[in-house]
Amino acid sequence: MQTNFENKVTETYERALRRGELYFIESTIANITENDIEFEIRFAPSLAKKPTAEHTEESPTKHKVVDPFAPYSQELFVQEFEHHVILLNKFCVVPNHILVVTKEYEEQSNSLNQEDLATVWYCMMQIKSQNTIAFYNCGNNSGSSQPHKHVQVIPLPSDVRFSPPINAIIYKHQNKMPGEIFSFSELPYVHYVALLDPQQLSGHHGHNYKEIVSQYLTKNYLSLVNAMTEGFRASSLTGSFSYNFLMTHTWIMIVPRSSEKYEQISVNSLGFAGMLLVKREEELEFVKNVGLLRVLEGVAVSKDKDQLIDNIHISV
Ligand code: B4P
Incomplete structure (x- = not known):
């Protein structure tokens, strides 16, 4: 059964689509298997025509970039929270x-805070008819195109066993302690994962539920951020860097980034969920030829120590 929130999302989506205020981009899915994981490549040719930045009409010569989230389109508005708005x-x-999206402007390179995670988790919990994945493209090399802080939540198909595809590996490590940070030998790039404790996330905390759950999520998110920061410090290099953060109902993952693109392929957080998006036939062929893990390794930080140093130099 759909919740009020889910109904509002669906109604707003259908109305905005009907009125031409929202574009549903047609795509096809190709699957490729590497290291026993069946990855998904989404091919969306019409996205290649989408403009990459919006400019103000009054001053086209100055190329002032417009913030699409302030003001946002009322047609895409779903719900307001104390610190956020939910948009389609x-x-x-x-x-x-x-x-x-944060109500007040904040940089997309900022860390997530407890309020961000509380709102994201609320949305994920309210979408009951499908599983969801939340993701945050943080920093210039993360695949983000909008600098106003926003976390995204997408529904996942319920009829696919490993959805998102990266679950194929995560399910092999269900014996890990919740909160323990680990990584997978199958993946060639630096990443940090932790399982979430179902008991901590259950609804048995009464009226304090939101506070307790968001504190728990923040603690786990920050421990991944700290593990990543320590990894960089261990190589005696400092500086801010980009990363992708993924969260499902059962695990969280962080992947530091060295660049936005590998050759022509731009990758955002969903690439690391095993769901890469490509916009041109040549890109699809390129990924199939080069290998999807090679593409992901190319935009992340390779586990190879020498490359780790090189990549960190690029990203600071
Ligand atoms: P960002 O964090 O800045 O970047 P992004 O998700 O990589 O999207 P990008 O804009 O680069 O789009 P792309 O063509 O690669 O997110 C900004 C978000 O704001 C995006 O969701 C964008 O669409 C949205 N937005 C922009 N203008 C807006 C406006 N005026 N009002 C409301 N929202 C606005 O990818 C196209 C889409 O496909 C993205 O949403 C992307 O997240 C999604 N996608 C990528 N891989 C996918 C996959 N495997 N499966 C399903 N969706 C996928």
Whole structure:
């Protein structure tokens, strides 16, 4: 049964689509298997025509970039919270793709805070008819195109066993202690994962539920951020860097980034969920030829020590 929130998302989506205020981008899925994981490559040719930045009409010569989230389109508005608004994604590849946007402008390179995670988790919990994944493209090399802080939540198909595809590896490590940080030998790039404790996330905390759960999520998110920061410090290099953060109902993952693109392929957080998006036939062929893990390794930080140093130099 759909919750009020889910109904509002669906109604707003259908109305905005009907009125031409939102674009559903048609795509096809190709699967490729590497290291026993069946990855998904989404091919969305019409996205290649999407403009990459919006400019103000009054001063086109100055190329002032418009913030699409302030003011946001009322047609895409779903719900307001104390610190956030929930909007529908104007250019979605899957229906009901929502954005959790800060009301006050904040940089997309900032860390997530407890309020961000509380709102994102609320949205994920309210979408009951499908599983969801939340993601945060943090920093210039993360695949983000909008600098106003926003976390995204997309519904996942319920009929696919490993959805998102990266679950194929995560399910092999269900014996890990919740909160323990680990990584997978199958993946060639630096990443940090932790399982979430179902007991901590259950609804048995009474009226303090939101506070307790968001504290728990923040603690786990920050421990991944700290593990990543320590990894960089261990190589005696400092500086801010970009990363992708992923969260499902059962695990969280962080992947430091060295660059936005590998050759022509731009990768955002969903690439590391095992769901890469490509916009041109040549890109699809390129990924199939070079290998998807090679593409991901190319935009992340290779586990290879020498490359780790090189990549960190690029990203600071
Ligand atoms: P960012 O964090 O800045 O970047 P992004 O998700 O990589 O999206 P990008 O804009 O680079 O789009 P792309 O063509 O690569 O997110 C900004 C968000 O704001 C995006 O969701 C964007 O669509 C949205 N937005 C922009 N203008 C808006 C407006 N005026 N009002 C409301 N929302 C606005 O990818 C296109 C879409 O496909 C993205 O949403 C992307 O997240 C999604 N996608 C990528 N891989 C996918 C996959 N495997 N499966 C399903 N969806 C996928």
